[in-house]
Amino acid sequence: MSDSDAAPGKVVVNRSMSLDGFIAGPGHEMDWAIEHFRDNPFPEIEQATGAMLVGRGTYEVAKRMRPEDTSYDGGPQFVLTHRPPEEPDPGITFLTCDLAEAVATARAAAGGKDLEVLGADLASQCLRRGLVDEVLVYVLPVLLGDGVRFSTPDLGRIDLEPFATTRSGQVTMLRFRVRKPAVQH
DSSP: OOOOOOOOOOOEEEEETTSSSSEGGGGGGOOOHHSSTTOEEEEEEEEEEEEEEEEHHHHHHHSOOOOGGGGOOOSSEEEEEESSSSSOOOTEEEEEEEHHHHHHHHHHHHHTTEEEEHHHHHHHHHHHTTOOSSEEEEEOOOOOOOSEEESTOOOOOOOOOOEEEEEEEEEEEEEEEOOOOOOOO
16 A cells, blocks of 8 residues: 555544643743653654644744654654744745645655644634644643643533543553534534
């Protein structure tokens, strides 16, 4: 079976979260999360991922991190932004198109594997537009008290269907299908 014959992968919002609902600490700090992933507790997720679509804020946070803390191989990386940097970043494709076009572009690059969507604002936009198939959350045993919330305040209600819970070490992975609203006639 060639890549063009492969069933399209899913669009997956993938994030780590503190028990009190934060995906990053104050100042977008991520050390509290990185320590739980040094041994790659869920290698099957990395293997299922063919590309990543990242928001500009998440891209900027990743640039400030140590290379060994961002060694996840999720395939080609795309950053959706209104302002691409003046200096190119090797291995990163900056997109300035519509959200649906960005998802389609990154999904095509995933070669039949899953497309991971990273970043609270970008993920919320994708969820609002009905572009997400699954939400995958790594719940970490920490309370942060403040930071970047799981979703933006304007997300609205999104109904989810839980389908898997897996634990590896101190990390609990929760997986949900996004329930698509019934088509109104």
